[in-house]
Amino acid sequence: MIELKGVRKAFGEHVVLDDLTLTVRDRETLVVIGYSGTGKSVLLKHVVGLLQPDAGQVIVDGASVPDLDREALYGLRAQIGYVFQFAALFDSMTVAENVALGLRRRALGEDEIAERVSEALALVDLTGNDDKLPAELSGGMRKRVGIARAIALRPRYILYDEPTTGLDPVTSAVIDQLMVRTREHLGVTGIVVTHDMRSAYTVGDRIAMLYEGKIRQVGSVGEIQATQDPLVRQFIEGIPS
Amino acid sequence: MITALGRKTVAAVQAIGRFGQFLGDTVRALPDLSIWIPLAITQMRRVGVDSLPVALFIAAFTGIVLALQASYTFTGAVPLYFVGTLVGKTMMLELGPVLAGLALAGRVGASMAAELGTMRVTEQVDALETLAYDPQSYLVIPRIVAGTTMFPVIVAFAIGVGITTGWLTSLGLLGLSTPDFLKGLKLFYVFKDVWFGLFKSATFGFTITLVGCVVGLGTRGGAEGVGLSTTRAVVYSAVLILVLDAFWAMTIL
Numbered sequence: 494m495i496e497l498k499g500v501r502k503a504f505g506e507h508v509v510l511d512d513l514t515l516t517v518r519d520r521e522t523l524v525v526i527g528y529s530g531t532g533k534s535v536l537l538k539h540v541v542g543l544l545q546p547d548a549g550q551v552i553v554d555g556a557s558v559p560d561l562d563r564e565a566l567y568g569l570r571a572q573i574g575y576v577f578q579f580a581a582l583f584d585s586m587t588v589a590e591n592v593a594l595g596l597r598r599r600a601l602g603e604d605e606i607a608e609r610v611s612e613a614l615a616l617v618d619l620t621g622n623d624d625k626l627p628a629e630l631s632g633g634m635r636k637r638v639g640i641a642r643a644i645a646l647r648p649r650y651i652l653y654d655e656p657t658t659g660l661d662p663v664t665s666a667v668i669d670q671l672m673v674r675t676r677e678h679l680g681v682t683g684i685v686v687t688h689d690m691r692s693a694y695t696v697g698d699r700i701a702m703l704y705e706g707k708i709r710q711v712g713s714v715g716e717i718q719a720t721q722d723p724l725v726r727q728f729i730e731g732i733p734s
Numbered sequence: 735m736i737t738a739l740g741r742k743t744v745a746a747v748q749a750i751g752r753f754g755q756f757l758g759d760t761v762r763a764l765p766d767l768s769i770w771i772p773l774a775i776t777q778m779r780r781v782g783v784d785s786l787p788v789a790l791f792i793a794a795f796t797g798i799v800l801a802l803q804a805s806y807t808f809t810g811a812v813p814l815y816f817v818g819t820l821v822g823k824t825m826m827l828e829l830g831p832v833l834a835g836l837a838l839a840g841r842v843g844a845s846m847a848a849e850l851g852t853m854r855v856t857e858q859v860d861a862l863e864t865l866a867y868d869p870q871s872y873l874v875i876p877r878i879v880a881g882t883t884m885f886p887v888i889v890a891f892a893i894g895v896g897i898t899t900g901w902l903t904s905l906g907l908l909g910l911s912t913p914d915f916l917k918g919l920k921l922f923y924v925f926k927d928v929w930f931g932l933f934k935s936a937t938f939g940f941t942i943t944l945v946g947c948v949v950g951l952g953t954r955g956g957a958e959g960v961g962l963s964t965t966r967a968v969v970y971s972a973v974l975i976l977v978l979d980a981f982w983a984m985t986i987l
Contacts, residue, residue: 541864563762567866574864581861584852595865642865 494519495540495650495682500549501706502535509535511706512549522676522683523711524697526690526728531703533686534578537652540684541573542566553650571598574643574681578655580635582627582642588614589623592642613645614638616678617671633664637671644675651675653685657692669695690729694718702728756948760878763870770875777880781842781943785888788841789834793892796829797821797899805908814910818918821900826927827987830893832979835938838885839971843946846877847967850950851960859951874947878940885939886932893931934982941978942971 495517502510509532517523525533538544539551542558551558553569561569582591592610601609614620617637627635636656643651653672657665669692676683676696685696693700694714701711702725710717710725720726727734763770804820850873853859859869897919904910949967953959 538860543860543863563868567868570864570866575861577857577861579856581857583858583861594867598866646865 494552494554495684496550496552497536497539498550498552500536500539500546500551502532502539502544502546508706510539510546513703513707515701515708515711517682517684519682520676520680521698522672522685522696524685524687524693524700525703526688526693526700527703528728529688532706533703534654536703537575537654537684537686540650540652541570541575567598571595571646572649574646574648574651576636576639576643576651576653576656578658580627580639582635582638584627587624587626588619588630588638588641591627591638592645595642595646609645609647610641613641616644616674617641618667633660633667636660636668640668640671640675644679647679648681651679651681651683653683653687655687656685657687657689665689665692666695668692672696688728690731752952753948756951759868760870760874763868763875766868766871766875769867769871770879773872773876774879777876778884781877781880781884782887784845785838785841785884786891788837789888789892790895792833792837793825793830793896794899796833797825797896797901798903800824800829800896801900801903801908805904805910814908815914815918816921817900817904817908817910818915819921820918821904822897822919822923823927825893825896825900826931828931828979830896831889831931831935831938832975834889834892835885835935835942835975836972838888838939839942839975840968842881843942843967843971844964846943846946847950847953848960848964850947851953851963854951854953855956855959869951873951877947878943881939881943882936883939885935885942889935890932930982930986933986934979937978937982938975941974945971945974 497513497515500510500513501508513536515523515525515536525536527533535544539546540553540558542551542561545559554572556565556569558566558569583594586594589610592613593606596606596609610623611620614623617640619634619637619641622630622634622638627638630638640653640656656672657668660668672683672685673696675681683696685693687693697714699711699713700717702709702717704724710720710722712720717725717729720729726732800821801817804817805814808814808816850859853873859873862869862872901912901915904915905912946967949963949970953963955962
């Protein structure tokens with residue numbers, strides 16, 4: 494379970510998260526929606542300890558992330574797959590090397606690493622692209638490699654940062670299917686940050702809307718679709734203010 | 735004005751704090767030998783192979799100019815074999831390490847700042863962390879180890895080339911014989927000339943790579959931020975090399 498309790502984060506005088514409280518239950522996929530620049534990615538980075546809250550608690554599996562020492566933090570990160578908005582693949586490494594990198598931190602033999610890489614690439618329909626460099630891939634393929642790199646670790650948690658942003662509708666649907674398939678295959682707990690409502694309805698068990706540093710509303714897909722909150726309605730229906 | 739001064743002071747103190755934290759994190763990552771040793775070997779090859787041509791090119795021409803200027807200065811007053819003394823001492827103690835250091839601040843420091851800066855702004859550094867790698871042991875320590883160990887090797891070659899071109903210039907253009915050149919070269923030679931120059935280059939290598947890493951990983955923004963970091967890395971490294979050069983001359987020579 495992932496819990497954020499009263500989290501506050503400011504960059505200079507700009508407060509991004511303000512007394513934010515949110516719980517992600519085991520084995521569910523929670524989608525966090527919100528306008529661009531409202532701190533959705535900042536929220537995700539707190540979960541893996543890439544950012545420290547100014548106040549409040551971030552708890553994963555009962556452990557307070559900001560209080561973990563170096564070894565414990567890396568131990569926790571080994572349980573979390575993180576898919577970055579622009580994939581964040583290592584330019585100088587091939588697709589297979591990118592996917593294998595996280596596995597090399599574990600006590601696995603070369604054969605098992607190769608097997609896990611093939612399995613992860615097969616799951617994202619990228620078999621046969623092992624030796625390509627990131628520069629040779631399309632945007633959608635890069636995102637799929639990013640997902641393969643995360644799922645190869647067989648994580649307990651997976652965090653997706655804008656997984657469909659910048660992709661055409663068909664590729665977006667492919668990524669959505671992939672996220673659903675990943676949850677079904679691995680039974681992982683996930684957080685998906687997006688402002689793509691079609692994607693949110695497809696992959697989410699629950700949806701939370703982040704607005705002005707706080708969770709404005711959280712509920713099941715049906716509850717969000719039927720919301721009477723004018724601000725949430727405006728966002729999910731894409732009505733200009 | 736007082737507000738602006740206060741802001742600048744706070745920013746300076748914060749920068750010093752960040753630098754201290756960076757060094758602390760780097761020291762804490764030193765036990766990750768299995769991660770940084772193989773990467774350090776790759777970086778050593780890269781730093782060495784990439785830097786050698788530039789350093790040797792500069793040293794070759796410096797040797798020629800030193801011989802000609804020495805002869806120009808000495809004519810009629812000092813025996814010409816002192817050309818060997820001046821070329822040798824100057825290459826070993828000063829121009830070999832400092833000119834190579836300044837050239838490599840541009841070659842190595844800028845390249846590291848640009849590479850790490852790009853990795854920072856494209857979230858590759860964050861990705862490393864989420865894959866349970868410490869950026870200090872994966873990115874920083876290999877580069878600093880490579881810079882500190884390879885710079886003396888590069889400078890040793892540069893000194894050799896500088897002295898050789900100085901000798902060839904003395905033979906071809908100044909009419910000095912090889913025994914006379916060698917006589918001058920050996921005249922005031924002490925072993926300290928060599929170790930001082932090489933020790934200095936090791937500290938330059940450490941400084942250039944450390945600055946490249948600190949500035950590169952501190953990059954913010956996009957392409958503009960990377961460009962700014964690259965320039966900063968070169969300027970800071972060049973200034974620190976000159977300050978260090980004076981410091982070692984005052985404390986060790």
